[in-house]
Amino acid sequence: xxxxxxxxxxxxxxxxxxxxxxxxxxxxxxxxxxxxxxxxxxxxxxxxxxxxxxxxxxxxxxxxxxxxxxxxxxxxxxxxxxxxxxxxxxxxxxxxxxxxxxxxxxxxxxxxxxxxxxxxxxxxxxxxxxxxxxxxxxxxxxxxxxxxxxxxxxxxxxxxxxxxxxxxxxxxxxxxxxxxxxxxxxxxxxxxxxxxxxxxxxxxxxxxxxxxxxxxxxxxxxxxxxxxxxxxxxxxxxxxx
Amino acid sequence: xxxxxxxxxxxxxxxxxxxxxxxxxxxxxxxxxxxxxxxxxxxxxxxxxxxxxxxxxxxxxxxxxxxxxxxxxxxxxxxxxxxxxxxxxxxxxxxxxxxxxxxxxxxxxxxxxxxxxxxxxxxxxxxxxxxxxxxxxxxxxxxxxxxxxxxxxxxxxxxxxxxxxxxxxxxxxxxxxxxxxxxxxxxxxxxxxxxxxxxxxxxxxxxxxxxxxxxxxxxxxxxxxxxxxxxxxxxxxxxxxxxxxxxxxxxxxxxxxxxxxxxxxxxxxxxxxxxxxxxxxxxxxxxxxxxxxxxxxxxxxxxxxxxxxxxx
Numbered sequence: 001x002x003x004x005x006x007x008x009x010x011x012x013x014x015x016x017x018x019x020x021x022x023x024x025x026x027x028x029x030x031x032x033x034x035x036x037x038x039x040x041x042x043x044x045x046x047x048x049x050x051x052x053x054x055x056x057x058x059x060x061x062x063x064x065x066x067x068x069x070x071x072x073x074x075x076x077x078x079x080x081x082x083x084x085x086x087x088x089x090x091x092x093x094x095x096x097x098x099x100x101x102x103x104x105x106x107x108x109x110x111x112x113x114x115x116x117x118x119x120x121x122x123x124x125x126x127x128x129x130x131x132x133x134x135x136x137x138x139x140x141x142x143x144x145x146x147x148x149x150x151x152x153x154x155x156x157x158x159x160x161x162x163x164x165x166x167x168x169x170x171x172x173x174x175x176x177x178x179x180x181x182x183x184x185x186x187x188x189x190x191x192x193x194x195x196x197x198x199x200x201x202x203x204x205x206x207x208x209x210x211x212x213x214x215x216x217x218x219x220x221x222x223x224x225x226x227x228x229x230x231x232x233x234x235x236x237x238x239x240x241x
Numbered sequence: 242x243x244x245x246x247x248x249x250x251x252x253x254x255x256x257x258x259x260x261x262x263x264x265x266x267x268x269x270x271x272x273x274x275x276x277x278x279x280x281x282x283x284x285x286x287x288x289x290x291x292x293x294x295x296x297x298x299x300x301x302x303x304x305x306x307x308x309x310x311x312x313x314x315x316x317x318x319x320x321x322x323x324x325x326x327x328x329x330x331x332x333x334x335x336x337x338x339x340x341x342x343x344x345x346x347x348x349x350x351x352x353x354x355x356x357x358x359x360x361x362x363x364x365x366x367x368x369x370x371x372x373x374x375x376x377x378x379x380x381x382x383x384x385x386x387x388x389x390x391x392x393x394x395x396x397x398x399x400x401x402x403x404x405x406x407x408x409x410x411x412x413x414x415x416x417x418x419x420x421x422x423x424x425x426x427x428x429x430x431x432x433x434x435x436x437x438x439x440x441x442x443x444x445x446x447x448x449x450x451x452x453x454x455x456x457x458x459x460x461x462x463x464x465x466x467x468x469x470x471x472x473x474x475x476x477x478x479x480x481x482x483x484x485x486x487x488x489x490x491x492x493x494x495x496x497x498x499x500x501x502x503x504x505x506x507x508x509x510x511x512x513x514x515x516x517x518x519x520x521x522x523x524x525x526x527x528x529x530x531x532x533x534x535x536x537x538x539x540x541x542x543x544x545x546x547x548x549x550x551x552x553x
Contacts, residue, residue: 003346010335010343066332074295075330075389079347081294081311081319240295 003079004063004093013062017055018101024051025105032113036120040200041132043117043124044109049136052105056098056140057164060147063094064231065157074240083236091148091228098144099137106133128199135197142190143168145224152231155238189219244271245307246397246428247292252301254287254452261287262298263452269397269430269445272423276439276446277432278541284452285432286327289399292430293324306396320348323395323427325403329386333375337366337385340374344389360388363418379406387415397428404438416442436541448544455544463540472507473516476529485525492519505533 008014028047037043067073076086106129114124146167151160168187176185193216247269254262262284269275279285290296292303294310303310308318331340338357345355352358361370364384369377374385383406390398403419404412412435420442422429433439439446440460447457456463472495477485479502486504489496494508494516510516513530520527 003343006339006343006346007332007335010339011332012334070330070332072330072332074290074293074324074326075344076347077295078293078319078322078324079344081316240290 001089001093003076004089007066008063008093008097011062011066013066014059014097017059017062021048021051021055021101021105024048025109028109029112029116032116033119037113037117037122037124039122040125041129041198043113044106044129045132045136048102048105048109049132052098052102052136052140053143056102056144057147057168058161059098060094060144060149061151061157061160061164062147063090064148064151065160068151068155069157071241077240084232087152087228087232087235091145094144094148095141098140102137102140103133106130106136109133132198132200135194138197139190139194142220142224146186146227149224149227149231152235153227155234183215184219186220186223189216189223192216193220245269245304246271247275247303247305247399247430249288249292249303250301252288252291252298252303254284254291254296254298261452262291265301265449265452266454267292267447267457269428271396271428273444274420274423274429274431274442276443277430277449278434278436278439278446279432279449281434283449285449286401287452288449289324289326289401289430289432292399293322293326294319295326321393321396323390323392323398324400325383325386325390326399326401328379328402328405329382329389331374331382331385331389334373336371336373337361337377338370340385341389341392345392348393350393355392356394357392360391363391364388365414380408380411383407384411384415387418391422391427394425395427397430398422400429400431402433403431404433404435412438448541450544456540472505472533473510473513474529474531474533475504475506475516475520475527477502477504477520477525477527481525484523485520485527488519488523488525489516502528 024047028043031046032038032043038046067076077083080086110124110126110129114126117124147160147164150163150167151157154160154163172185172187175181176188182188192213245268247267249265249267252262252265252267253260265284265288267277267288277285277288287296291298292305292310294305294315297311305315306318306321308314332343335343338352338361341355341357341361342352345352345357348355358367358370361367364387366381366384366388369381374382377385383403387400387403390400400419404415407415416438419429419431431439431443443460445457445459446463448455448463475485475489482498482502482504486496486498489504489506494506494510497505497507506516513532517527517530
């Protein structure tokens with residue numbers, strides 16, 4: 001795992017993900033100073049929420065895809081030929097980094113945005129922001145696993161990014177449109193879980209989204225297991241170039 | 242034969258319609274520098290990938306450091322083997338030192354334990370240690386790949402075309418480095434298309450063609466397969482060639498006329514002086530007389546030549 005952390009420290013993609021998140025955090029800070037903290041966790045969700053989802057997908061793809069892109073997989077597997085171990089290491093590091101970064105940014109937003117909003121009415125509600133942060137951690141972990149799985153499935157960095165985005169923004173959207181497939185769509189199920197954690201239920205076309213149930217948890221886990229399983233199968237069966 | 246660090250018996254590998262390896266056998270004794278020779282597409286790299294567990298063979302048994310490839314203990318065995326396959330596998334956006342550190346950590350070693358600085362110095366990259374590998378020339382990448390292969394003082398290094406992209410002085414440096422590795426306890430298996438390189442640095446070689454072994458043994462044994470020592474080359478003036486031809490033929494030697502007054506002589510002679518004496522007795526003084534050394538290139542060509550291949 002230390003080799004994975006060294007790669008993260010040495011390579012530009014994680015660095016650019018970090019820079020992008022920092023820029024968004026500063027933009028959020030500017031908005032809070034200018035317009036105030038908004039309602040509940042709005043400021044943190046605007047500055048950290050969506051940017052961290054995109055960064056998590058890219059990071060998940062990168063941590064696997066970098067080996068295919070640089071043809072370094074053979075080097076990794078001659079240091080330790082256990083392919084299952086390699087998959088587990090990559091997923092664990094991705095989950096750990098995404099958790100720490102997402103949680104860290106939300107935690108940081110409480111005092112920083114709180115201080116920045118001192119000139120305005122209203123304040124940063126700590127509990128609401130922390131709940132929102134926890135829900136973001138759960139969502140981002142799921143998205144980074146999806147990204148890593150597609151990198152294994154496609155054995156490619158570009159293929160992984162493309163397929164992960166197609167899955168999340170196209171296939172999942174289409175699946176959630178039809179009544180006979182919506183119960184099995186990844187995005188809505190994950191949304192129900194994260195909203196349950198954050199306590200914020202969004203309105204879609206005037207309807208408040210449904211509360212999370214056990215099926216949502218099962219659907220999300222099933223999708224993650226399916227995608228990681230397919231990636232694992234592909235990785236175990238393929239010749240290493 | 243001493244302890245074998247690599248042994249392969251009856252290895253076969255097929256990629257769809259292509260038979261990459263066919264009943265390949267290979268052995269690398271401890272403390273040796275073994276060459277793996279063959280034309281492009283002969284299966285050298287596939288053989289190396291099978292030995293390192295990157296590709297599964299369809300048949301046969303292969304062992305690395307006495308452990309069956311893919312079997313129990315293989316992880317430990319392969320971690321004691323350094324490798325450089327089909328060019329160096331580098332993280333282009335990382336520096337040379339970072340690449341070394343990553344590979345050291347992947348083997349559970351700290352950069353200090355792995356001797357990163359010493360290895361960078363060994364391959365002549367100390368001055369570029371903190372430059373991105375992406376900007377390196379092919380030769381510099383090869384050097385870095387070699388340094389990575391040597392992380393942790395492996396028992397064996399398996400090198401696929403290690404001198405690719407190096408300039409002549411770089412080739413000499415790397416050749417000398419590879420030749421010295423057994424002194425520090427590292428056995429070498431090296432594939433190369435540079436036959437002269439293999440001849441200069443290897444104790445043993447295996448020649449493969451179309452996935453099968455066509456010759457193997459010590460360099461002397463393999464060179465012997467090209468028709469022994471190759472006889473002698475005698476150079477006389479062009480006018481003297483017919484007379485010299487007649488005299489040498491009369492004493493029972495096989496004589497072949499080459500170009501520019503050269504005669505290739507083979508047969509029952511104890512040493513070259515016998516030829517010299519016979520010619521001198523007839524008033525012919527050879528301007529050059531030397532033993533024909535069979536070289537690996539000739540052996541290689543004779544063993545891998547495809548008579549059905551179109552002449553280009």
